[in-house]
Amino acid sequence: MNWRMPSETAPHERTWMAFPREGLTLGSEASEREEGYAAWTAVAHAVAEFEPVTMVVDPTELDRARRMLGSHVEILEAPLDEFWMRDFGPTFVVDDERPGVLGAVDWIFNGWGAPEWAEWRVSAEIARFAAAHVGAELVSSVLVNEGGGIHVDGEGTVLLTDTVQLDPRRNPYADRARVEAELARTIGTTKAIWLPRGLTRDYDDFGTNGHVDIVATFAAPGRVLLHDQRDPGHPDHAVTSELRELLEGQTDAAGRALEIVGLPAPATLRDDEGFVDWSYVNHLVVNDGVVACGFGEPEADARAAAILADAYPGRRVVTVDSRPIFARGGGIHCITQQQPALTSAEVAR
Template identity: 55%
Template sequence: MSWRMPAETDPHERLWMAWPSGGYTLGETAEDAHEARAAWAAVAHAARRYEPVTMVVRPEDRAIAEAYLDPRVGLLEAALDDAWIRDMGPSFVLGTPTGGTPGDGGPADGGPARLGAVDWVFNGWGQQDWASWEDDARIGGTVAQTAGAELVPSSLVNEGGGIQVDGRGTVLLTETVQLDPGRNPGATKAQVEAELERTIGARHAVWLPRGLTRDSERFGTRGHVDLVAAIPSPGTLLVHVQHSPEHPDHEVTGQILEVLHASRTADGTPWTIIEVPAPAQLHDGEGWVDYSYINHVAVNGGLVACTFNDPHDEKALRILADAYRGRHVSAVDARIIFSRGGGIHCITQQQPATPAHA
């Protein structure tokens, strides 16, 4: 079977999420917990306008989830440690039999693609001392089975937020994630690339040196690419740019832009790069923010985008609307989600439609 991860902008069967269950995501007070639940629900409801949404929820939290969620949001009961489905869940792919010939239902015959689900090894973002992942490490298989997908096991420690694809063989990733000694000790770029080719059909990798500053600190992922760059259409990149020299990400995003300008797609063409300015807010009282408009999710006919009650919100939404032309942009205040360690893209995972359902 030959597997390919479609572009996020390709048609979806549904969007997956996971309900906030405990720990730092829910916070220390009842008000903290309410804020987290309301934020996750707001994303689910925005996405539900465009496509079905299924929320993974711990059995003991089902009644709480039902109190916040529209009944049209489906619920799947399973044990959870946390709520970052992009990272702990599977990366969905489409598969066609290799070596197909006319008449066998394979690619040469126009036969239907099969839904697969790559089950990465999840180890709490590189065995972070604050993370727990015993239950989350099993969610990939649970979601795959429920979706009716063929499980594609992988020995690579990886998270969905650590890769961005164009659906045509290009993958964006960061050296600080896949080559992290806490994830894949001793791994080489060639080894990572070979596994990504086997599992998601990536034949060309663009390696970024690192991710954003806050995301590289103790409670971060050590550099997820989905805070830095997104691919709204083949050959086009949206890139997070910090224009303020006060913020350490000013230098970081300058380095990333330099790498991306020198890179090419899998087809050998240079990117059209669209810079997306970081929010004007630089600090949240705890450190340099990693607020990013890049951490959005495409849905059928729409886009669910982050806002931050920030002077740059309006400009960023205009850039996104232009890049995702023809899609309606729904904005959700993502400050509560970012205060827990991620954004809208981090708490969602798209399941592509197979050709029969597209």
């Protein structure tokens, strides 16, 4: 098999999500829980404007999910404890030598390094559940990894961070060469661009320890969108400056120098927990559209939407207030996972 993870900009069959359920992530107060349900629902409805959405729902939340999601979202019942589909769900791949064959990479998921607070063992089974539902060939991996820890250009290049795949709580015996070999086998990448770290907030107790999908993404082969914290009063000002300098010296799998496009951070620097990690990089590209994060700052949100519209020509940008999602540890990209369409264009690559 020659598995390859298509770019997020390639045509999608559908987007997968998982509906929130009660627990630490959702919140202890009724108002917090309602806010979480509403945020996930808003993202699902925004994605459904462009392509089908399949929502995995825990049995305890079926009635609520049916009421809130309506008829526009397919519901599948399966046990859940966490609901960050990007991270515990499958990473879908194609085989260019076998047209019409879909694969699903089942990474080992241990709750972002098995912290004491995390509930993850139930949702760790969802990759296999989703693969069986769509008839995908299962690609089992020995790597502890999450979908939010990688971004690909679909042509052999992958972005990742030292502090995720080389995290001793995840892969204590891994080195770069071993990780790169496993990514080559499972998602078909031949060039890894390693970033030294992610955003500051992501290293808090409830963070992922540096997911790349909140920092940088490929808008197209050779073109990277990078989080740009312009306020020197925020520690990510130094972080993103360092990342830009590193990326400007990199080439992709085809030997192209990278063009770096900054996505300026919103003006808000702090919330009740400390410095925020609000990032427009954590958007989802869908068929003919982009579902973008919004942060209640009209000027900054509009500026980001304009940059995204320019980065993804011909796609309509829809902005969804993502503050309730970020308050729980992630963003729009983190709660979604695309399933590529097996189109004739994709097969012909």
